[in-house]
Amino acid sequence: MWPEWLRSPTASPSRVHPRSKSFSCSSFKDIPSILKEPESEPRSPKSPSVFHRVRISTSVLRSWANKNSIPSSNPSFRPPHKGIIIFFTSLRVVRKTYEDCRTVRSILRAYRVPIDERDLSMDSKFLDELQGIMGCNAQNLTLPKVFIGGRHIGGAEEIKRLNESGDLKHIINKLQLVGPTFCDQCVGIRFVLCEECNGSHKIYVEKCGFRTCKSCNINGLIMCPSCCPVLR
Structure with missing residues (x-):
């Protein structure tokens, strides 16, 4: 009556797989007992749970952050300069x-x-x-x-x-401080332009191109050679 491609395939008795005898269907009243975890033996203190380890590590990090956020004064440290x-x-x-x-x-x-x-x-x-x-x-x-x-x-x-x-x-x-109070070279600024880079903080090398000058600071300045021995 129906075309072959509309007919639902019927499984032959030989193809039907027998049900496993160990399978048992539980009713709704058995769901709480299924979801209930089996009681395990108490763990030893030497093997804490994952949540316990995370809680300990979090508290340690918080205490470390609070310690670093508070400035620690060092009254015993003194600058070497005696002037x-x-x-x-x-x-x-x-x-x-x-x-x-x-x-x-x-x-x-x-x-x-x-x-x-x-x-x-x-x-x-x-x-x-x-x-x-x-x-x-x-x-x-x-x-x-x-x-x-x-x-x-x-x-x-x-x-x-x-x-x-x-x-x-x-x-x-x-x-009892003794020494010059004014420098003619830096006019009291305590810094002069770097002679190697002329204050640009960059030096040109033919093979490497521009590189940072290591003789001066980021502003292209160096300590005044006339003031430095007196101040240090």
């Missing part, structure tokens, strides 16, 4: 910081003694050095910072207060 060191900036981005740095430099220069002035805007190595001394990151640093005789004196407010009370003069006189 007067001032870390400041000549940039006028923040007016108050610039005014404080200029005021402190004027107060210290009035004593006519050699001063190691380290401008962070001229050389980034001064910033790394100051961070190592103070034990904090750049965001928590305030300028200027003054060190006298290897001891941290403070910033603008401390220098103003010591200068008004006369204690600053007493501290500086005890050091």
Whole structure:
């Protein structure tokens, strides 16, 4: 009656696979017992679960991050220089910081003694050095910072207060500093242009092309050869 291609194939008895005798269909009431995990023996403390290991590692990482986020001061560290060191900036981005740095430099220069002035805007190595001394990151640093005789004196407010009370003069006189206070070569800037790259921080080589100058900083400057022996 029906075409051959519309007839549903009928399996012959020989092709029917017998059902496995071990298969048993469970009713809905047996589902909770099937889903229930078999009771296992309690694990020994030496083999903690995966979730326990993840929880421990997370707590360790959090404690390590909190420890590193808090600046650790190192009061025992002292700069090797036994004279007067001032870390400041000549940039006028923040007016108050610039005014404080200029005021402190004027107060210290009035004593006519050699001063190691380290401008962070001229050389980034001064910033790394100051961070190592103070034990904090750049965001928590305030300028200027003054060190006298290897001891941290403070910033603008401390220098103003010591200068008004006369204690600053007493501290500086005890050091008995002797040396030139002004350099004719750098005119007090403490830096000069690099002679190898002429301040470009790049040197041209015929075989390699342009390469970075290793004699100067990123600004193409080097410490003044006239001031450097006196300051260091």
